[in-house]
Amino acid sequence: MKIAIAGYGNLGRGVEAAVTNAPDMELVAIFTRRDPASVTVATDTPVLAWAEMASLTDQIDVMVLCGGSATDLPKQTPELAKLFTVVDSFDTHVNIPTHFANVDAAAREAGTLGVISCGWDPGLFSLARLYASAVMPDGADYTFWGRGVSQGHSDAIRRIPGVADARQYTVPVEAAVEAARSGENPELTTREKHTRECYVVAEEGADLAAIEQAIVTMPNYFSDYDTTVTFVSQEELDANHAGLPHGGSVIRSGRTGLNGEFGDTIEFSLALDSNPYFTGSVLASVARAAYRMHQDGQVGARTMFDIPPALLSQLSAEELRAHLM
Amino acid sequence: MKIAIAGYGNLGRGVEAAVTNAPDMELVAIFTRRDPASVTVATDTPVLAWAEMASLTDQIDVMVLCGGSATDLPKQTPELAKLFTVVDSFDTHVNIPTHFANVDAAAREAGTLGVISCGWDPGLFSLARLYASAVMPDGADYTFWGRGVSQGHSDAIRRIPGVADARQYTVPVEAAVEAARSGENPELTTREKHTRECYVVAEEGADLAAIEQAIVTMPNYFSDYDTTVTFVSQEELDANHAGLPHGGSVIRSGRTGLNGEFGDTIEFSLALDSNPYFTGSVLASVARAAYRMHQDGQVGARTMFDIPPALLSQLSAEELRAHLM
Numbered sequence: 001m002k003i004a005i006a007g008y009g010n011l012g013r014g015v016e017a018a019v020t021n022a023p024d025m026e027l028v029a030i031f032t033r034r035d036p037a038s039v040t041v042a043t044d045t046p047v048l049a050w051a052e053m054a055s056l057t058d059q060i061d062v063m064v065l066c067g068g069s070a071t072d073l074p075k076q077t078p079e080l081a082k083l084f085t086v087v088d089s090f091d092t093h094v095n096i097p098t099h100f101a102n103v104d105a106a107a108r109e110a111g112t113l114g115v116i117s118c119g120w121d122p123g124l125f126s127l128a129r130l131y132a133s134a135v136m137p138d139g140a141d142y143t144f145w146g147r148g149v150s151q152g153h154s155d156a157i158r159r160i161p162g163v164a165d166a167r168q169y170t171v172p173v174e175a176a177v178e179a180a181r182s183g184e185n186p187e188l189t190t191r192e193k194h195t196r197e198c199y200v201v202a203e204e205g206a207d208l209a210a211i212e213q214a215i216v217t218m219p220n221y222f223s224d225y226d227t228t229v230t231f232v233s234q235e236e237l238d239a240n241h242a243g244l245p246h247g248g249s250v251i252r253s254g255r256t257g258l259n260g261e262f263g264d265t266i267e268f269s270l271a272l273d274s275n276p277y278f279t280g281s282v283l284a285s286v287a288r289a290a291y292r293m294h295q296d297g298q299v300g301a302r303t304m305f306d307i308p309p310a311l312l313s314q315l316s317a318e319e320l321r322a323h324l325m
Numbered sequence: 326m327k328i329a330i331a332g333y334g335n336l337g338r339g340v341e342a343a344v345t346n347a348p349d350m351e352l353v354a355i356f357t358r359r360d361p362a363s364v365t366v367a368t369d370t371p372v373l374a375w376a377e378m379a380s381l382t383d384q385i386d387v388m389v390l391c392g393g394s395a396t397d398l399p400k401q402t403p404e405l406a407k408l409f410t411v412v413d414s415f416d417t418h419v420n421i422p423t424h425f426a427n428v429d430a431a432a433r434e435a436g437t438l439g440v441i442s443c444g445w446d447p448g449l450f451s452l453a454r455l456y457a458s459a460v461m462p463d464g465a466d467y468t469f470w471g472r473g474v475s476q477g478h479s480d481a482i483r484r485i486p487g488v489a490d491a492r493q494y495t496v497p498v499e500a501a502v503e504a505a506r507s508g509e510n511p512e513l514t515t516r517e518k519h520t521r522e523c524y525v526v527a528e529e530g531a532d533l534a535a536i537e538q539a540i541v542t543m544p545n546y547f548s549d550y551d552t553t554v555t556f557v558s559q560e561e562l563d564a565n566h567a568g569l570p571h572g573g574s575v576i577r578s579g580r581t582g583l584n585g586e587f588g589d590t591i592e593f594s595l596a597l598d599s600n601p602y603f604t605g606s607v608l609a610s611v612a613r614a615a616y617r618m619h620q621d622g623q624v625g626a627r628t629m630f631d632i633p634p635a636l637l638s639q640l641s642a643e644e645l646r647a648h649l650m
Contacts, residue, residue: 262598273587
């Protein structure tokens with residue numbers, strides 16, 4: 001199957017790596033809104049201008065969108081669904097129903113398929129929540145993120161006057177994770193579930209106390225959390241905080257039995273060296289499923305909730321039953 | 326949807342509880358090969374003789390088979406698939422392809438659907454292996470079982486002369502679990518992965534040393550494991566070892582990135598107070614999906630690998646996208 005990438009940042013690099021390593025896929029093009037001559041990619045894949053994609057619909061089976069959820073994908077995914085079967089990683093949870101409706105309308109009209117919100121959260125974590133609640137309806141879900149880098153929170157710190165660079169880690173509180181596992185279905189506040197660790201490079205002469213105060217009181221981002229701020233040199237930040245690790249866990253604890261006699265805990269967790277490369281790898285597997293579902297005649301919007309899991313795999317149904325069942 | 330149960334042991338009780346608690350399901354009958362008058366069930370569901378089921382095909386949407394994998398299901402599932410859409414928990418991994426083929430032939434001929442090998446292993450653990458390998462093809466899988474009661478191993482001990490009763494726990498070796506998580510893709514032997522703990526009630530005057538020797542040297546069951554035998558009184562066994570807890574974990578560690586630069590670990594784990602009640606709860610959710618897939622015109626054999634996850638849930642697709650995605 002012939003795959004193309006629309007947008008080449010960290011996530012685009014992740015999809016490029018995963019598709020290149022998949023024996024059943026060919027990466028035919030990377031589209032950019034920048035000047036293609038200015039973009040250096042990791043493989044020998046052709047880099048083409050965004051405007052060229054419309055003339056290449058017969059050479060691309062699935063377009064994987066790698067733009068951001070704030071402004072890129074709400075516009076791009078419905079637009080590109082008019083031309084291609086598409087896959088995206090739209091992750092603004094509250095806007096998923098609207099985005100789904102927009103992609104659904106565009107894809108149905110064009111006879112394409114659009115799978116939205118693929119990755120690990122939304123994505124694999126969503127699946128963990130769904131399976132766990134379906135097989136154990138009487139229970140409560142807890143999602144913990146980290147320890148990992150939040151790029152949105154890092155960006156928010158960098159916008160504070162006097163800050164040269166920053167990296168923010170979201171850290172689950174171990175006591176809260178244990179409480180979720182315990183089966184006691186605790187009510188956990190935002191502050192009880194996660195802490196935030198900030199590593200900040202200040203500009204020379206900046207007021208460190210003012211920067212720290214601006215961070216810990218920032219609404220939505222930090223004020224509801226116990227936040228620690230550590231000032232470091234740019235060299236230290238580059239040496240110790242250059243990666244984009246992430247992960248977390250989905251825990252459901254609940255009851256089975258006629259009268260809830262039995263307590264059970266279901267847990268799904270990830271520990272990732274690189275958030276964008278792992279997310280890119282998930283997107284590649286969904287591109288495979290999208291291709292197969294569209295070949296099978298399906299059109300419209302889908303999520304990973306709608307994908308028969310076997311379609312994600314390189315292995316045949318027979319191999320899966322023989323070796324993984 | 327109208328559900329019936331074929332076979333009423335521990336697993337049948339688990340399905341009975343889960344279906345009774347599902348607001349979208351009605352449990353219409355429990356079929357037994359024993360004298361129905363001799364079977365007391367936990368709810369007010371009618372208990373009927375096995376032979377009666379053939380006359381009730383229009384009153385049952387899905388038949389959930391709760392027999393054993395050794396001799397019951399290989400025969401019963403294809404037979405009952407001639408009459409009903411069926412769900413079973415066939416768990417003899419090596420025979421799954423053959424069982425699938427037999428159920429597929431029967432179901433296709435009858436225009437029914439048969440979902441085999443549902444539960445947690447095979448079942449949720451199979452799904453964990455499939456998702457993890459699909460999204461991270463470069464890696465290795467490890468499955469650990471326990472700490473939990475193996476009914477097959479408990480039965481094997483009870484067949485030894487001089488043994489009055491026994492309960493066997495399968496216990497994962499924590500060092501092996503840690504090694505699997507480490508990302509070093511260790512080769513782990515059977516002995517390195519699990520130990521076996523046996524609690525044995527001896528008959529009066531029995532030769533304890535001989536019993537212990539018979540257990541630890543038993544081929545297939547114990548000889549490849551570090552096995553401990555503890556003799557206890559019947560009272561102690563009843564007081565401390567009456568439950569059927571189980572669980573375990575599926576761990577995949579692997580690499581992402583163009584040249585495998587990044588290491589990731591994916592883990593799915595279960596801790597269950599009651600193996601049969603949890604398995605019964607999984608079977609109930611699969612019965613829901615089987616009903617929907619058959620309503621949608623699908624016939625033949627399936628596994629959980631073929632089920633779009635949304636179909637397992639009581640919630641609508643819209644609710645799932647809004648709340649669990």
